[in-house]
Amino acid sequence: MDLQALLDEIAVAVAPLAARGKVADYIPALAGVAPGRFGMALVTVDGELFGSGELHAAFSLQSVCKAFTLALVLAADGDVLFERVGREPSGNPFNSLVQLEYEHGVPRNPFINAGALVTVDRLLSTTGDAFGALRAFLRAESGSTSIDLDPVVAASEAEHGHRNAALAHFMASYGNLENPVDVVLDHYFRQCAIAMSCAELARAGLFLARHGERADGTALFSRSLAKRLNAILLTCGTYDAAGDFAYRVGLPGKSGVGGGILTVLPGRGCLAVWGPALDKTGNSVAGVEALDLFTTRTGWSIF
């Protein structure tokens, strides 16, 4: 299969869609990105890169970073995290708070904001510097030592972070945070503000396609844990559209409101897409369409 040709075709096919949807505007620092932009990068388990569009343009990771944070916590602790956070899809957004209340401060999964805060909290406890640990990992895996946060985005997140502060205090009221609320929030906001390109992101995620094997050949965690993390990505990785994403794309993946989506082709590689205009579930319109076309054409869904 001529992967490069396929990616080029897909870029052409989704171009008319790229400006549909709505760029995230919950913080001013994100609202300024032009909606029509698009990039796509595939890195194989052997490290070969294919791409189309703006594959080297940096964008804000936002929730995509949660896949890596969770990986680092699982690597450090095994699955004891799941005593403090579930691994079930979240149902719909409307219920997030009532579920948190009903389930006594235990978030449904590590990717909804409440669960991500618990995961950051745990990474803080195990490393002392959750943001630093994540940045170091992303640099090491992608081979791009300049990866860093966008300070404007980070400041904007902190300034408009009342809702995450509400979640953090709410979990603290149930005793489900180990570190002070403001410290957890600070690391969380900085993690989300990390900027990377599709090419960097796909490369950084390869350990998920290589059953836990890192760029340096060491094992981040067991083959079994790698599979299990992929299962969480599939069932919980795309907000409240996980069912639709599995149906259309059929790959484990993690999306962010910056418009990026990282997907895993177990044993083959990672495919990252970016298109800042979002559908109403918070996923990139052009990105999901590109992934749908990719798995339809290649047959490489996991199902």
Next chain:
Amino acid sequence: MDLQALLDEIAVAVAPLAARGKVADYIPALAGVAPGRFGMALVTVDGELFGSGELHAAFSLQSVCKAFTLALVLAADGDVLFERVGREPSGNPFNSLVQLEYEHGVPRNPFINAGALVTVDRLLSTTGDAFGALRAFLRAESGSTSIDLDPVVAASEAEHGHRNAALAHFMASYGNLENPVDVVLDHYFRQCAIAMSCAELARAGLFLARHGERADGTALFSRSLAKRLNAILLTCGTYDAAGDFAYRVGLPGKSGVGGGILTVLPGRGCLAVWGPALDKTGNSVAGVEALDLFTTRTGWSIF
């Protein structure tokens, strides 16, 4: 791999668990099954059968039947059903009714009871006899022409069916049923009361592992639709434990409160297990454990 030896080992390993959990007692006709029973059957895409325990004992399909009903509707209609029912995991049971209200009578997915009623309703419209169409399909695929409902179970379902009647009337109030409430309920109850063995069930499900190819070599639906149905099974097939099931087992599957679980190994075969004692999410304790052991030992999860 010596599959027969593996299944035998697994049967031994889960035997101590088989009596844990609680046999479904919402209808008297199910409550009498001995909790310690266990069966397991693997049928490969080539039709070869491996099994352990009571692989030929018939049990009540209950919700397992919903995988087949959905397949028949998708085969008849393509995916227009999804205008009337979603394909997102349901979150938790507590929310089922409020979600139905919040989402104006459109159930979250075809496997929660409300969604299954809509699916049966559609099969009624397309065939005139939803129960008959399902029974005929199961007989044809399994090669067992004696497969039928258990009349005691069917009567018991109807007698204790107030909750499903509530769901059906609720959807009817939103105009989301095409046929009369009592007719839909009757076919639904009879479908759930069909009895099959693990061996029959695994064989009947092979079209899911063969990308839509039926026992007679014809295509039930496209390769793409087969993958998509597997995606729904993975994200929605095990009640509110889909995330946990994906994490532990990593296979598309459909469970029922009769204690059966049908799982799909795409391109390889189907694995059906049965153990009537259920965990609090309504899934077979021994069954899930057996499947977890199987994919851990074989590495054949989809992730």
Next chain:
Amino acid sequence: MDLQALLDEIAVAVAPLAARGKVADYIPALAGVAPGRFGMALVTVDGELFGSGELHAAFSLQSVCKAFTLALVLAADGDVLFERVGREPSGNPFNSLVQLEYEHGVPRNPFINAGALVTVDRLLSTTGDAFGALRAFLRAESGSTSIDLDPVVAASEAEHGHRNAALAHFMASYGNLENPVDVVLDHYFRQCAIAMSCAELARAGLFLARHGERADGTALFSRSLAKRLNAILLTCGTYDAAGDFAYRVGLPGKSGVGGGILTVLPGRGCLAVWGPALDKTGNSVAGVEALDLFTTRTGWSIF
């Protein structure tokens, strides 16, 4: 105070409002009423009648009947009903079903539909004919022997009653109905379809203003129970606007989507209003305004 002059003034004042709002259209039989109509009747504890507008025009009682049904059950049973139904305001409509589920089939209060169904069910058990008992009581108290149901409305209710059927089956699934679902629904629909005028309604409610004393001088129930029923009317009688109604009007009352509202002036009399155009909480726009003006001018709120 010249009560007749006051009622005339109020009728003039609310006339411009009478057509605002929206006539109930959930059943065709109600949708045809002209929105601009208005009537008001005050009957003192001594039986004197004052009125303005169409005080003798009959309208569909709808939920107003629930005040009387509850009174009859309390008279028969004392307050044992409250083992099967609460007496707390319902919060908002969105939650009605989830509350019913969360509280295991025990409705919040006797005036939300679920609670009214339980109350009718109990009246059925104590009298054998819930509809007949209510009609006889209304005739006796009002002195109007021709009061009866509107058969067109009753048939329309039954035909469009899926939502109430859902509630009834749901409670039956929790064992909270003593009689068959269809029998309870039939009596419920017929009770709601009773037609009365403001003058008849105000007179029929006098036992509430006379601390339980009926038209024939006998006691329906104790002074204490009369006060308690008034408390339920105040906190639960106007759908999800009970707080607003208490704030603006300050009287115990029961409204219906036919546009009628019965209010109680303890020790003084009953005031009934009718205006078919409803606000978004299901209460008569002109009716609430007229009651607000009345208590503001007379100072006769209970507070």
Next chain:
Amino acid sequence: MDLQALLDEIAVAVAPLAARGKVADYIPALAGVAPGRFGMALVTVDGELFGSGELHAAFSLQSVCKAFTLALVLAADGDVLFERVGREPSGNPFNSLVQLEYEHGVPRNPFINAGALVTVDRLLSTTGDAFGALRAFLRAESGSTSIDLDPVVAASEAEHGHRNAALAHFMASYGNLENPVDVVLDHYFRQCAIAMSCAELARAGLFLARHGERADGTALFSRSLAKRLNAILLTCGTYDAAGDFAYRVGLPGKSGVGGGILTVLPGRGCLAVWGPALDKTGNSVAGVEALDLFTTRTGWSIF
């Protein structure tokens, strides 16, 4: 009526109940109060005092203070506060957060914690010192110039205030706070920590029984607004037991988890009770019972 004898009888009657229930323990500073204590004070509109038990013992006002804070905001602003907070009963506690989300950050009423935070926020805006304004008002109305906060309780509230912080941040995310979250919380915690006796509390509340007339003879607000505040107290003043409280007691009132309840007998006086052991709705067991006995014996409920 010999009110003093009646209060003495009631104190004897409820003594066996006083230790039932559970002293509030959400903050350590409250958990140490002996459960068996009890006090009751009635002050007539003419200023005459009757009492029994520990009528002069100071206890922590907690939510009782919210009645006064609301009065001060209504006095300053009229009812514009109700653009930012509703006046409907809250339904059940489970729903508080989901309602806040569903209603876009507008709390149901001024007495649930979220609504009280908005009310304190508004008093901060109108006075510059919400705590100081409340303390000055309580001192002036009660004539007890030593009334103040308990610093241990205030510190304990602040230390364990994660849940209120969550609510405040959540409302801030909807733009429904005018002042910084931490400032609002500080004044809120200090207001709740004010300590007063039943005798002081009943006297301080007299403006509610005197239609707005303060201790110095001036009007805090109009007669109409006084009635309307009483309506809110009746429908929303006792947490999620407002319906039950109206049914049993039949008086406007405000309770607190310190065990105090202030009730209003419009035109007659105020009755305050205190018993630290609470029922599961957060209301004083002995207090509610004493009030029930009082209105049953005197017939002085408002209904």
